[in-house]
Amino acid sequence: MCNVCGCGAGETRIDGQDPPGGDPVGEERPGGWRETRGHDALHYGRGPAGAEAPGMSQTRMLSIEQRILARNDALADENRRWLAGRGILALNLVSSPGAGKTTLLVRTIEALQTRVPVSVVEGDQQTSFDAERIRATGAPAVQINTGKGCHLDALMVGQALSRLAPPADSVLLIENVGNLVCPAAFDLGERAKVVVLSVTEGDDKPLKYPDMFAAASLMLINKTDLLPYVDFNVDKAIDFALRVNPALAVISVSATTGAGFDAWLGWVDAQLDEARAAARRPVGLTLDGES
Amino acid sequence: MHEMSLAEGVRQIIEDAARRQGFGRVRTVVLEIGQLAAVEPDSLRFCFDLVMKGGPAEGAVLQIDRVPGRGWCAQCDAHVDIAELYDPCPRCGGYRVQVTGGTEMRVKELEIE
Ligand SMILES: Nc1nc2c(ncn2[C@@H]2O[C@H](COP(=O)(O)OP(=O)(O)OP(=O)(O)O)[C@@H](O)[C@H]2O)c(=O)[nH]1
Ligand SMILES: [Mg+2]
Ligand SMILES: [Zn+2]
Numbered sequence: 001m002c003n004v005c006g007c008g009a010g011e012t013r014i015d016g017q018d019p020p021g022g023d024p025v026g027e028e029r030p031g032g033w034r035e036t037r038g039h040d041a042l043h044y045g046r047g048p049a050g051a052e053a054p055g056m057s058q059t060r061m062l063s064i065e066q067r068i069l070a071r072n073d074a075l076a077d078e079n080r081r082w083l084a085g086r087g088i089l090a091l092n093l094v095s096s097p098g099a100g101k102t103t104l105l106v107r108t109i110e111a112l113q114t115r116v117p118v119s120v121v122e123g124d125q126q127t128s129f130d131a132e133r134i135r136a137t138g139a140p141a142v143q144i145n146t147g148k149g150c151h152l153d154a155l156m157v158g159q160a161l162s163r164l165a166p167p168a169d170s171v172l173l174i175e176n177v178g179n180l181v182c183p184a185a186f187d188l189g190e191r192a193k194v195v196v197l198s199v200t201e202g203d204d205k206p207l208k209y210p211d212m213f214a215a216a217s218l219m220l221i222n223k224t225d226l227l228p229y230v231d232f233n234v235d236k237a238i239d240f241a242l243r244v245n246p247a248l249a250v251i252s253v254s255a256t257t258g259a260g261f262d263a264w265l266g267w268v269d270a271q272l273d274e275a276r277a278a279a280r281r282p283v284g285l286t287l288d289g290e291s
Numbered sequence: 292m293h294e295m296s297l298a299e300g301v302r303q304i305i306e307d308a309a310r311r312q313g314f315g316r317v318r319t320v321v322l323e324i325g326q327l328a329a330v331e332p333d334s335l336r337f338c339f340d341l342v343m344k345g346g347p348a349e350g351a352v353l354q355i356d357r358v359p360g361r362g363w364c365a366q367c368d369a370h371v372d373i374a375e376l377y378d379p380c381p382r383c384g385g386y387r388v389q390v391t392g393g394t395e396m397r398v399k400e401l402e403i404e
Contacts, residue, residue, distance in 0.1 A: 059318050059402050064308060068300040068322070068396040151293055182293035185329040185396075210376040211329035214390065243377045243386040246365070 072186055075154035079161060079189025086168040087279030089272040092152075092188050094212055095196035096205075097178030100222040102130045103255040104196060105173055109137045111265055116272065117170040121160040123152040123177045130175060140164055151183040152176050158189075169276050171268070184211040191275055192217035199223045199230050203237035210244040218249045218267060225254040297330060297396065298338035302346055304398045309347045312403075317348035319402035325393035327360040327376055348401075360393030 067073065083090050093101045102122075109118045120141040122131040131143035142160040144152060157174060166172050174190060176183040184193075195216035197205055200223055206213045213219065219241050221234060238250050251267060253260035305317060320339075324330060332355050339353045360373045364380040365387040371380050373388060380388050 059404050062308065062312065062314070062401045062403050064304060064398045064400055066304050066398050068297050068304070068398060071300060071303060072296075149296075151296070153296070181329075185293055185297075207377050214327075214376050215329070240377070243379070245376075246387045246389060 069185065069187075072154045075158055076187035076189040079154055079158050080191075082161065083172065083189060083191075084275070084278055086166075087276040088166055088168065088170050088172055089268070089275040090172040090174060090188075090190040091268070091271070092174045092176055092183075092190035092193045093196060094176045094180070094183045094193055094216070095178060095198070096180040096201060096209075099178070099196045099198040099201065100255045101175045101178070101196055102133050104220070104222060104253070105175060106133060106137055107255055107258060107261065108173070108265070108268070109134065109139045111261065112171060112268070113137070113139060117167050119164045119166045119170065119172055121152070121157060121164070121172070121174040123156070123175060125149070125177060146177055150177055150179050150181075151186050152188055153186050154188050168279075169272075171272060180205065180209040180212050184215040191271060194218045194220060196220045196222050197237065197241075199226055199232040199234075203233045204240065206237060206241035206244055213241050213244045213248065216245070216248060218251065220264065221250065221252040222255055224252045224259060225257045292334060292338070293329075294331060294334040294338045295342065297335055298342035301339065301398055302342050302348065305348050305401065306346060308401065314401075314403040315347065316404045317351045317401050318404060319352045319354055320348055321354045321356060321399045321401070323356050323358055323395055323397040323399045325358045325360065325395045326374060327390055327393040328396050329394075330396055332357075356399065358393050358395055361391050362388035363391050364388050 079090075093105070095101050105120060109120070112118050118139045120131070120134045120139055122128075122134060122141055122143045123146060124130055124143070125146050125148065127145070128143040131141040134141035142163050144156050144160060146152065146156070152174065164172075174188060193212075193216040195212050195218070197219060199221065221237060224234075227234070234252060241248055241250065249267065251260055251263045253264050301320065301322070305320065308314075309317075324332060324335070335355070336353055343349050343351060360375070360378075362371055362373045362380070363369070364371050364382065364385065366385045367380060367382045369382065370391065371382060371388065373381075373390070373393075376390065377386075378388070379386050
């Protein structure tokens with residue numbers, strides 16, 4: 001199990017067994033980190049730049065200089081190009097489990113689909129409950145089950161895109177796996193990340209989980225119909241979120257009553273206009289300054 | 292946990308390099324992780340040891356170099372150092388600081404045999 005977010009690690013790598021831990025050894029490094037040594041790893045007690053032990057083979061340093069997520073980012077760029085070329089607005093909705101993403105999507109689709117086609121990619125570890133809720137609106141949806149994976153990645157979304165084949169000038173809504181940490185690092189090719197924070201989660205979340213609020217373009221404060229019953233200070237939540245990301249837009253909504261939906265749908269329309277306008281720009285200019 | 296995916300990304304990069312350059316074993320993997328990157332270094336170390344099993348970097352030492360966080364304060368019109376995403380500007384105390392550096396996650400170099 002992950003000590004960060006509680007989600008499981010890739011099954012294939014762990015093989016159903018408790019993974020061996022690493023013991024901190026050696027000097028503390030700048031930033032407070034120590035080398036760890038796995039139980040069955042042999043390091044001969046030498047640092048990376050340390051002296052060779054006698055009799056050991058020569059080593060050399062090979063410069064790599066590659067982003068760890070280069071592969072995902074390349075696939076995300078492919079998705080982005082594909083979407084941009086067709087004027088499709090793709091939004092990546094992220095939140096902790098149960099913040100109301102699916103409820104919000106259902107209501108959003110009902111409002112939008114009379115004037116623009118909407119399709120949905122649903123990410124959950126298990127079940128196709130959410131895709132079924134979406135399909136009940138009449139909108140096409142593909143369910144991705146990540147198993148123990150805690151986030152969608154660009155490959156999964158690319159595969160979902162070829163199944164969904166969303167029409168030009170439409171809206172693609174991606175509901176990420178409920179998790180306020182991991183999806184922040186994975187570009188899917190979306191135009192913007194929308195982080196949903198519900199008032200039952202507490203107003204301190206933007207500071208406790210800053211990565212997601214830093215990565216998002218819009219924060220939706222959801223379940224505002226419950227404000228009379230919970231200790232949630234909207235101004236404080238917004239202040240905290242803006243500390244992390246001064247460029248973040250904020251809209252308060254209730255996915256069950258529809259409060260605030262005019263503002264939210266207005267934001268979506270503005271994004272859609274930009275996506276469509278970008279698609280009509282000459283090739284080569286479409287991608288710049290968009291993400 | 293996304294640190295598992297990150298460790299798999301590192302392995303992929305190492306295997307690609309091993310194929311291209313034809314080296315055998317990796318002794319040390321040097322990563323550059325920004326102070327503001329969305330990654331928990333402790334958790335990444337844990338995943339690293341698991342994910343490298345059976346590959347060229349099995350048992351390798353993981354060295355993580357931290358890159359300091361940098362931001363641009365709109366109020367001061369200046370670049371400043373920040374340690375956390377939610378830190379105020381050290382000059383004016385305001386929060387209008389846009390992150391400009393320290394979010395990178397890169398494989399910098401490998402010590403190979
Ligand atoms: N009172 C109130 N309840 C809401 C609102 N939005 C969602 N809910 C309720 O919150 C619960 C979770 O909603 P979902 O839409 O399933 O949340 P989710 O973010 O899609 O959940 P996961 O996909 O499991 O992460 C459900 O019982 C919803 O009815 C809201 O605005 N107000
Ligand atoms: Mg859902
Ligand atoms: Zn300042």
